[in-house]
Amino acid sequence: MKTRKSIWLAMFLLVAVLLVFGASRTGGPKTQQDRIDSITSVLACPTCSGESVFVSRAAAAESIRAEVARQVAAGLRSDEQIMSYIEQRFGGQVLLVPRATGVDSLVWALPVAALVFSMFLLVSAFVKWRGNKPTSPTSQDEQIVARALNERI
Amino acid sequence: MKSKNLVKIISTIVGIVIALFFVVLVVADPDQDIVAKSPLLGQPAPAIASETIDGEQFVLERRKGSWVVLNFFNSTCVPCINEHSLLVDFAKTEAINQNAAEIYTIINDDSSDAVREFFVKNGGDWPKVKDDNGAIAVAFGVARVPETWIIDPNGMVRLRITGELSPGLLSEQVNLLRDGFTS
Numbered sequence: 182m183k184t185r186k187s188i189w190l191a192m193f194l195l196v197a198v199l200l201v202f203g204a205s206r207t208g209g210p211k212t213q214q215d216r217i218d219s220i221t222s223v224l225a226c227p228t229c230s231g232e233s234v235f236v237s238r239a240a241a242a243e244s245i246r247a248e249v250a251r252q253v254a255a256g257l258r259s260d261e262q263i264m265s266y267i268e269q270r271f272g273g274q275v276l277l278v279p280r281a282t283g284v285d286s287l288v289w290a291l292p293v294a295a296l297v298f299s300m301f302l303l304v305s306a307f308v309k310w311r312g313n314k315p316t317s318p319t320s321q322d323e324q325i326v327a328r329a330l331n332e333r334i
Numbered sequence: 335m336k337s338k339n340l341v342k343i344i345s346t347i348v349g350i351v352i353a354l355f356f357v358v359l360v361v362a363d364p365d366q367d368i369v370a371k372s373p374l375l376g377q378p379a380p381a382i383a384s385e386t387i388d389g390e391q392f393v394l395e396r397r398k399g400s401w402v403v404l405n406f407f408n409s410t411c412v413p414c415i416n417e418h419s420l421l422v423d424f425a426k427t428e429a430i431n432q433n434a435a436e437i438y439t440i441i442n443d444d445s446s447d448a449v450r451e452f453f454v455k456n457g458g459d460w461p462k463v464k465d466d467n468g469a470i471a472v473a474f475g476v477a478r479v480p481e482t483w484i485i486d487p488n489g490m491v492r493l494r495i496t497g498e499l500s501p502g503l504l505s506e507q508v509n510l511l512r513d514g515f516t517s
Contacts, residue, residue, distance in 0.1 A: 227477035240443035241477040244468020251469065269373050270475030 380473035401435035413498035
């Protein structure tokens with residue numbers, strides 16, 4: 182029994198280590214095209230609905246793609262700075278992934294808050310149901326029942 | 335009993351929030367301002383450089399000292415075609431003004447030949463600036479044409495008008511800005 186527990190624990194630890202490793206590794210240096218693709222994938226085409234600049238063939242998307250390519254080739258700005266440049270020109274709606282600051286952060290915080298609150302409600306309900314165990318009747322209850330039965334007869 | 339109260343409280347809060355949304359929806363004024371929003375308003379105009387379809391150099395920064403009107407244009411866009419006569423009138427009016435505003439067409443996703451042909455047919459002898467890779471449009475955050483921008487003699491962006499111009503609007507706005515301008 183102890184051996185089985187140890188194996189499960191070891192497997193759990195291994196999975197946890199692999200997950201942490203996978204999430205934290207950088208994946209090596211990016212090529213210029215990788216950078217252009219990753220930036221344009223998170224920018225919304227300003228004249229289309231629901232399309233990223235990466236997939237759209239609209240003129241505005243083509244212009245943004247060309248500008249991103251130009252700035253990446255110049256090598257003067259980071260990916261974040263290039264995205265900020267485009268955001269400053271076209272507004273926050275050009276970002277497909279909302280920022281985690283200001284009012285936009287509600288998009289990330291509200292679902293988590295709702296989840297935590299629902300979990301709290303569920304746990305309180307379960308605890309309450311568990312506490313509602315049937316209790317044995319008191320002598321007063323027995324007297325009421327006896328009286329009712331006598332009245333019936 | 336307690337949980338019933340909790341449900342009542344939660345539903346009341348949700349009800350109030352929904353009611354507030356409705357109130358905001360009903361009360362909010364639609365945006366009727368002719369000035370479109372842009373983070374560039376009040377900021378230095380983006381440094382742009384290109385050339386005209388006639389091969390002349392165009393560097394926006396060198397236009398400091400003059401009022402500059404940039405009109406983003408495409409010869410196939412219907413509102414651009416509709417407002418063109420208003421721009422021609424504006425250019426004629428400005429030509430006799432001592433502190434005349436310079437007007438430039440910024441070609442958006444269109445060929446130089448098509449634009450040249452359009453201007454020959456419809457008038458307008460101001461410079462037409464090429465924007466082959468859309469860098470000027472992106473620098474100003476222009477996604478759709480027509481758009482008209484006004485830049486003051488200090489090189490600051492003062493006004494953005496999105497969509498088709500209405501008669502007299504451009505002259506009125508340029509005059510208003512000129513009157514209130516102190517360098």
